[in-house]
Amino acid sequence: VQKPDLMTAGKALRVGATVGRADLFPAEPGRMGGTWAEGNALSTAVGYRTIAVIEGEGLLQNASRMGERLLAGLRDLAGRHRHVVEARGLGLMAAVELDTRERRGAVVRAALARGLVLLGCGVKAIRLLPPLDVTEREIGMALDLLDKSLADAP
Numbered sequence: 001v002q003k004p005d006l007m008t009a010g011k012a013l014r015v016g017a018t019v020g021r022a023d024l025f026p027a028e029p030g031r032m033g034g035t036w037a038e039g040n041a042l043s044t045a046v047g048y049r050t051i052a053v054i055e056g057e058g059l060l061q062n063a064s065r066m067g068e069r070l071l072a073g074l075r076d077l078a079g080r081h082r083h084v085v086e087a088r089g090l091g092l093m094a095a096v097e098l099d100t101r102e103r104r105g106a107v108v109r110a111a112l113a114r115g116l117v118l119l120g121c122g123v124k125a126i127r128l129l130p131p132l133d134v135t136e137r138e139i140g141m142a143l144d145l146l147d148k149s150l151a152d153a154p
Contacts (some may be wrong), residue, residue, distance in 0.1 A: 110149035
């Protein structure tokens with residue numbers, strides 16, 4: 001398994017930092033004790049533990065599998081609903097592009113009424129960004145609710 005030379009970490013890991021191998025970023029006493037750009041010990045520990053959980057629980061593999069399931073389902077919906085222009089995604093970050101901004105709003109409202117919270121992005125798209133530990137059952141439920149919401153859109 002290859003290990004990266006460095007990574008950037010942001011909001012998802014609760015760390016705003018560049019994390020690198022010890023030979024690239026040698027620890028110098030007193031230098032790594034800042035509160036933000038220089039590193040924060042508590043935030044670094046939280047970020048490290050988050051990465052350990054992601055690796056230990058196989059969340060990246062789950063995201064890959066569930067992302068494929070989500071995108072296949074969204075493409076199926078695009079084939080059945082004429083006002084869906086495109087379904088796209090990478091891993092668990094996915095979107096459906098609708099034909100109008102107004103229809104996007106109607107679908108988001110219809111989904112919310114069914115208990116599915118969706119976010120608009122861009123001008124006419126709906127973003128879907130489930131958590132890394134999402135289950136196949138939850139993906140299926142979301143696709144079913146989205147299907148019904150798309151059918152209700154005028």
